[in-house]
Amino acid sequence: xxxxxxxxxxIRTLGEHPDSxxxxxxxxDMGTNSSDDEIRELTAQTLIRKNTHESLRVVLISKGKxxxxxxxxVAMASINELLALKDKKEAIKILDDTIKMHSDEExxxxxxxxxxxxxFSS
Amino acid sequence: xxxxxxxxxKAISPKKVEKAxxxxxxxxxxxxxxxxxxxxxxQADVFESVKKISPISKINEKSKLFASAVVxxxxxxxxxxxxxxxxxxxxxxxxxxxxxxxxxxIGKTEITFDMEGIKNKIFPDRQYSVKNLSSKTVNExxxxxxxxxxxxx
Numbered sequence: 001x002x003x004x005x006x007x008x009x010x011i012r013t014l015g016e017h018p019d020s021x022x023x024x025x026x027x028x029d030m031g032t033n034s035s036d037d038e039i040r041e042l043t044a045q046t047l048i049r050k051n052t053h054e055s056l057r058v059v060l061i062s063k064g065k066x067x068x069x070x071x072x073x074v075a076m077a078s079i080n081e082l083l084a085l086k087d088k089k090e091a092i093k094i095l096d097d098t099i100k101m102h103s104d105e106e107x108x109x110x111x112x113x114x115x116x117x118x119x120f121s122s
Numbered sequence: 123x124x125x126x127x128x129x130x131x132k133a134i135s136p137k138k139v140e141k142a143x144x145x146x147x148x149x150x151x152x153x154x155x156x157x158x159x160x161x162x163x164x165q166a167d168v169f170e171s172v173k174k175i176s177p178i179s180k181i182n183e184k185s186k187l188f189a190s191a192v193v194x195x196x197x198x199x200x201x202x203x204x205x206x207x208x209x210x211x212x213x214x215x216x217x218x219x220x221x222x223x224x225x226x227x228i229g230k231t232e233i234t235f236d237m238e239g240i241k242n243k244i245f246p247d248r249q250y251s252v253k254n255l256s257s258k259t260v261n262e263x264x265x266x267x268x269x270x271x272x273x274x275x
Contacts, residue, residue, distance in 0.1 A: 001247040001250060003270045003271075003273060003274045006247070006250040006266075009251065009252050009255055010255060010263050010266060010267050013252050013256050013263060014260070016256065017256075017260060017263075022260040026260060026263070030267055030268075030271075
């Protein structure tokens with residue numbers, strides 16, 4: 001098992017950890033800022049699966065993270081994970097707020113596209 | 123030498139032998155060699171037993187011998203068996219006391235095995251399985267992650 005696989009297992013464990021707040025903080029601080037695409041991808045997916053306001057905010061609003069990631073693979077994986085959510089209410093609410101109020105136009109456009117996808121998929 | 127030959131011939135002449143046989147023929151019918159030694163004639167038949175042992179008595183004697191051998195054998199066996207049993211019993215007692223002592227010691231001794239530590243030493247990657255990681259705190263996981271990133275760089 002190489003180091004990347006070990007880190008992936010740590011991310012998976014944090015995704016199911018009972019101390020959810022602390023786990024989200026570590027995932028946000030370490031996972032989303034990783035130089036490795038696979039780790040960023042898995043972190044974004046894990047945060048979306050958490051489906052809390054804090055975890056979704058990171059992958060929907062932050063520039064260069066989640067759906068706004070420069071890597072198309074990471075961005076697409078994040079969108080797929082959002083579409084796979086059973087309860088999309090919180091994600092849609094954050095996306096609506098981002099479309100209305102975010103300062104960065106690129107982020108607003110991405111949010112609008114994802115919002116449209118989620119509307120059609122639900 | 124001739125004198126010797128003559129005397130011997132005279133002593134065992136066929137006539138004398140025949141005479142002796144004739145004399146003894148009637149009296150010692152059972153002793154065909156009715157030769158007298160210094161005037162005494164052997165009355166008893168030395169070649170054939172006068173007493174006839176019946177087969178039953180032979181069997182009885184044999185069975186007695188056999189029985190006595192069996193009895194002595196049984197006695198010997200009993201003694202050997204007793205001595206062996208004594209040694210076996212003493213051995214058993216010794217074992218029993220040893221076992222009880224050991225059990226008592228075990229009861230008093232606390233034995234702890236750090237099975238997780240042993241497993242992790244045997245399989246170093248095992249501690250990074252999700253199952254093992256789930257027992258750790260968030261801070262521990264963060265430290266592990268940092269260490270892994272540091273070694274990767």
